Amino acid sequence: MQLSPWTRLSVPAAIAGIMALSLIFLILRSTGLYPGVMGDEYTYDTMSRLMPFSAAYIPDYLYLAVYRLTNLCGDGFFACSRIMNSIFFVAAAPFIYSVARRFCSVPVAVLIVVLSMMGPVNSYTAYFMPEAMFFLSFWVCVAFYLSLDGHASVKSWLILGLLMGASSLIKPHALFALPAFCLCIFFFAYKARDDWFRSGLKGASILVFTTFFVKFLVSLIFAGKAGLTLFGSFYNSQLEQSASSLQRYLDIIEATPRIVEGHLLANALMFGTSLAVLLFCSVKALNSKVVRPDEKIAFFSLAVLLNLVVIVGLFSASVAGSNTIETAFRLHLRYYDFMFPLLFIAVGAQLNQTHAAPLKYWRVAAAAIVIAAIAYAAFTKMQPFTPSHIDGPEIYSYTLFVKWFMCMAALSALSVLLWWKSARLGAMLFLFIYLPVSVSVSTAITSATLRNRMVIDEFDKAGLFAKSYIPAAELPRLVVIGENIAATLRALVYVDDIGATRDLSYVPGSVYSTSQTPPDKKWVLAIGDVKFAEGEFKLLKLNGFTLAKKVSSLYPxxxxxxxxxxxxxxxxxxxxxxxxxxxxxxxxxxxxxxxxxxxxxxxxxxxxxxxxxxxxxxxxxxxxxxxxxxxxxxxxxxxxxxxxxxxxxxxxxxxxxxxxxxxxxxxxxxxxxxxxxxxxxxxxxxxx
Structure with a gap:
């Protein structure tokens, strides 16, 4: 299709305008926020700014190298990280557009870019975490992959492997998407050529080999032998603890289906029409000799979604019970919500489609399954699953208000029902009414939740005070204690010294003594109502926290x-x-x-x-x-x-x-x- 000169000029301008407005919004929204995700933000902050690469316990070396630049910002490193996050996030817009344009018209592709930029997933730009940079890397990989077909050259698979390897150095979770990519390589080769197995095997092998070669080569350059790890000591230790016995393996396998159920219910509730399209068009792709564009995007999206949901289910089951936060009902949507725009694009590809008689029962089955899932999610109100604004801002926004939840469930089901009758009408309701309402309200709720961190609390105050009061040379000799173990990490973020730690031996309500304090520590920052052993510390009591110093022998x-x-x-x-x-x-x-x-x-x-x-x-x-x-x-x-x-x-x-x-x-x-x-x-x- 030929584009008019006006269109050729207006589309880049529109995308640039969307990017500029999104960037301004994201930077303004995160300005003045105090840290909110204690464990993760502390981890990525210290690894990127304070540790040598060889000591990093998650091998995100490309991310760590880039975000080490925040050291140039001095005490404003958090603000700088948020600006960088926002830039990386909006930089994904052209790649999302290029994918959408392969399957949708220009106006729809532009709309999908708007919905993607303004969706709740943009909340991760407010955190010192790699999600925003990974969002960009994922869409670079997807845009390149979907430009290929069953006749792609060796060079193309090498380039894709290079991109996937780089993405895995931002978050190792990129490796989890490899099975879906390889499956699609085989499937599309099967539909396009006679020597499909040899071609698919060659493409998948080159992709996997290049991905791991790039990952390990760059890791070796950055971190030496310590970098030659698949997921890093952090995840390795979790896996080792989780897989301690055969019974533990069986427990993980038994718990996984329930967790996967929660993820599928959440996705059905929020993107019911997308799931119906993915199921039906994938069946069509399996039954057709040549894969049509709408079937290609649906099959690929379904493969990626199911691949990641199963892996997230296994991971969640393996860490369930490891602490008070990790439960079998915690929904980690953030491990795959970067792919949600694919679900929008799959529906956009339906706008020019009409349902034919063949496979009509499959269409009925797809719609019925999804509507039943929506009804069940609405009936249970997603109980007992526990969404949070960090793990899944999309589903968290749905479950916050009962009336809003029920209205959106009804509208989602109506969209699926209308799609069953007419692909075009159902896609129009989903893209032009349901998604804009969902994105607008969900983003407003997420933004309001984020802005709650504009108010300083005792953990922020304690960390800021300790940083300014304790001489810099003595900050490594500080321990932090408090009733809220997770929130004590926020104080350490402000202390900004890799030697400062938490003392996990403290039991809330007990008396804290010098015998508990590690021998190399001298200062104790106690947040909350902490009682100290009499005569063992010099205490400086402030509102909400206490800074204590060990009393030691004065002489010599x-x-x-x-x-x-x-x-x-x-x-x-x-x-x-x-x-x-x-x-x-x-x-x-x-x-x-x-x-x-x-x-x-x-x-x-x-x-x-x-x-x-x-x-x-x-x-x-x-x-x-x-x-x-x-x-x-x-x-x-x-x-x-x-x-x-x-x-x-x-x-x-x-x-x-x-x-x-x-x-x-x-x-x-x-x-x-x-x-x-x-x-x-x-x-x-x-x-x-």
Whole structure:
């Protein structure tokens, strides 16, 4: 079909306009949000920004490499990740259009792009997660694959393998779609050529080999031998725990059909007409000699959907019961909702179709099965399944309000019924009325849910406070505890240090003691009403959380002058210049240290020191209270010990410099500081 010059110009402009408006909407919606998906956002944030690639426990190396750029944004790394998410998400629009245009008219293809960009799946742009980038990579792969036919060349399968391999480096879940792609390669070869098995085997083999070759080669480059893993230590450990015995395998297999049922009910409820089209057109494809375009998109979409639903069912069954969140009724639609626009396109391909007499009973069966599923989902209100706005924003939006749920179920069933009578009329109702209403309301609900994270809570406040209060060098020595174990990860997101961890030994309601604290930890950030063992911590109580510090033995007390981090026992240090790698120079006639508590009545003062210029081998007057303790210091760094008595409980120690002199005066350099004493460490030891 020839496109008019106006159409050729207006379509790119329309797609560009949709992308621009979607980008503006997504960025504005996510501006000012606090993190919301605690575990996943913490995982991807730390792996991409704070870990070496070799330490990453999910091998998303392409995603991690790209999102490592958010380090350039400083404390604004979350905002930058959301902008990048939005750009990647809207970049999928041209590829969705190119697929839709193969099977639909220009206006319908443009409408499908709008529905895809504005659907609830765009909520993932608000999270520090790879979903948005993976959305783009999936549609690049689909657009290229559907441009091929049963006579595709070896080069084409190599390119597809390259694209799939790259996609698996954004999320390893891309590998789960390979069985569906391979099935379609065989099927379309079977319909197109006599040597279908040899051709299909060659195409599928090249695709699989290239995908894994690219995945492992790039992983090896990024992470070395640690990158030579299929799914990474995170998923491997889950699989190992899940598959601990034969009985566990049997339990997983037994639980999977129930979970798959929940996913199929959700999809029937939301996209009933699409499922009816997929079932009927796939039967037509099996019974026809040549696969028509509407049958091709339906067969491919059904293969991908069923493939992913079964795999998600197996995964959900394997992790069910591993924690309080993972249950057998949790619907992880986000593991395949990136493919939902395929369901829209399959219906769009029906607008120019008319039902013929052959296979009419299959059409009745497809419609009856889907309507029955919709009715059952409406009757049960999707119980006992538990949708969430993170796992499946689409079905979550449906189940939030009963009246809305029932209205959309009725409209979905009506659309299927009308499609049974007329393919064109049913597709029109679904595409032009049902889907726009569904997308508009669902996206509004999802956006409102996201915007709830505009309000700061105690976990956000605790993390932000700890980050600003605790010296940066001591952040690795922090543990976080609280009643809400999952939400404590949000505080760690703000702390932004890979060494800071949670202490999972804390039992809500119990008294927390230093014996529970890991030996290398010094600070405890407690969120909520946490009781501490008396006398074991210094507590700073704030509204909703407490920052605690272990009380340790004060002596021996060591002050390292090469560090700008002082002990809590030190109130103030004056008379010294800036710290250097070896220590610090005195830069005034008197250098002093003021302590928060009185010094011991008797102690040994150890100085690792050297004298500068004319001060060498002269007497430095050390004063504590009314007492004077002379010390001769040479020009080479040595350890000097002085016995000090402090009967007046003085809290300060000062050192008088004999002849403060600048390097400029000696003609050594242009340094104008008046130096005298070079101090590396100052140590106070109790005398028994």
């Amino acid at each position: 007390l060591v002050i390292d002058f090469s560090s700008s981090l002082w002990s809590d026992a030190v109130m103030n240090i004056s008379g010294f210049s800036q710290t250097e790698a070896w220590g610090a120079w005195s830069a005034s006639p008197v250098a002093s240290v003021e302590f928060s508590e009185p010094l011991p009545p008797v102690f040994d003062l150890l100085l690792t020191a050297s004298a500068f210029g004319p001060n060498a081998n002269q007497v430095f007057d050390i004063r504590v209270g009314e007492g004077h303790f002379p010390l001769t210091i040479g020009d080479g760094k040595q350890i000097y010990t002085v016995r000090v008595t402090n009967p007046g409980n003085a809290k300060a120690l000062s050192i008088k410099i004999p002849e403060p002199t600048s390097p400029l005066e000696l003609g050594v350099s242009s340094d104008t500081r008046t130096l005298g004493l070079g101090l590396s460490t100052l140590e106070i030891r109790l005398v028994n």
